[in-house]
Amino acid sequence: MTKTSRIFVAGHRGLVGSAVVRELVAQGYRNIITQTRTELNLLDGVAVRAFFEGQRPEYVFVSAAKVGGILANETKPATFLFENLQIQNHLIDSSYQVGVTKLLFLGSSCIYPKLAPQPLREESLLTGALEPTNEWYAIAKITGIKLCQAYRRQFGCDFISAMPTNMYGSNDNFDLQSSHVLPALIRKFHEAKIAQSSEVVCWGTGQPRREFMYSDDLASAMVFLMQNYSEEIFINVGSGDEVTILQLAHMVKEVVGFRGNIVWDHTKPDGTPRKLMDSSRLTALGWKPKIDLRTGLKLAYESFLNSPVTCRN
Numbered sequence: 322m323t324k325t326s327r328i329f330v331a332g333h334r335g336l337v338g339s340a341v342v343r344e345l346v347a348q349g350y351r352n353i354i355t356q357t358r359t360e361l362n363l364l365d366g367v368a369v370r371a372f373f374e375g376q377r378p379e380y381v382f383v384s385a386a387k388v389g390g391i392l393a394n395e396t397k398p399a400t401f402l403f404e405n406l407q408i409q410n411h412l413i414d415s416s417y418q419v420g421v422t423k424l425l426f427l428g429s430s431c432i433y434p435k436l437a438p439q440p441l442r443e444e445s446l447l448t449g450a451l452e453p454t455n456e457w458y459a460i461a462k463i464t465g466i467k468l469c470q471a472y473r474r475q476f477g478c479d480f481i482s483a484m485p486t487n488m489y490g491s492n493d494n495f496d497l498q499s500s501h502v503l504p505a506l507i508r509k510f511h512e513a514k515i516a517q518s519s520e521v522v523c524w525g526t527g528q529p530r531r532e533f534m535y536s537d538d539l540a541s542a543m544v545f546l547m548q549n550y551s552e553e554i555f556i557n558v559g560s561g562d563e564v565t566i567l568q569l570a571h572m573v574k575e576v577v578g579f580r581g582n583i584v585w586d587h588t589k590p591d592g593t594p595r596k597l598m599d600s601s602r603l604t605a606l607g608w609k610p611k612i613d614l615r616t617g618l619k620l621a622y623e624s625f626l627n628s629p630v631t632c633r634n
Contacts, residue, residue, distance in 0.1 A: 322548055335492070414472075429458065433596070483558050487596070495507065502531070521583055525586070525591035535621075
């Protein structure tokens with residue numbers, strides 16, 4: 322990948338895609354192609370193919386996806402499965418059809434079985450049942466991995482896949498109906514602080530353990546992999562540090578400045594008991610994250626304060 326290569330970042334307005342654009346710009350890449358949803362509907366295969374034929378990107382980052390937390394996945398299984406299959410199928414096949422030099426498909430750590438050995442190793446894929454609360458999204462992502470591997474085997478395409486841990490950061494989704502746990506906690510604690518509430522109610526028991534990575538670190542890893550990795554097996558991208566949801570809630574409470582109590586609603590699901598990635602393949606290549614969780618939380622809260630959600634309140 323040269324500084325003048327034509328690079329298409331699908332999903333550039335999202336949490337990860339926007340970070341990838343920032344990373345590419347910071348590294349001096351000058352020919353970055355982006356499209357908003359109104360400019361290009363990724364659910365429209367004909368439109369996607371026409372776009373690829375016209376733009377002829379050389380490198381493609383597939384960071385576009387229909388994403389959401391436990392509530393969104395449980396209530397809209399058909400939407401999560403169908404839309405994600407369509408988006409990735411159109412992008413991957415169009416990349417093959419126009420001869421894209423290299424593609425990186427972004428997956429999710431939810432592809433692993435619910436009770437897979439920890440830390441999660443790439444070899445655990447398809448060795449057990451998925452976590453029911455996000456299996457529809459996980460199935461779509463597993464299909465994306467396999468599609469990249471299939472195009473690689475049948476057509477010799479240099480298509481690779483990266484599996485990130487739980488992401489958060491600038492430009493996150495803070496909608497309580499569709500967001501992931503960390504941005505949801507930031508919004509909950511902020512709104513409770515503004516309303517001077519005496520408590521914040523959090524889902525589950527607080528006991529599940531999770532690993533988190535700031536979006537700019539993931540973007541750095543993705544560009545690094547595009548430059549340095551070319552194997553059929555997908556590769557984990559994690560921070561190596563994990564906390565319980567209870568510990569996370571207290572960290573967010575402190576960063577936001579909420580002074581009330583935390584109440585745990587045990588009638589709500591916990592999700593997967595533990596999810597820690599084994600990222601040894603990536604670190605062996607010479608990459609490691611730079612932003613620790615507490616620093617990242619402060620940056621994420623600053624982003625939330627400047628987000629449209631906050632400005633409307």
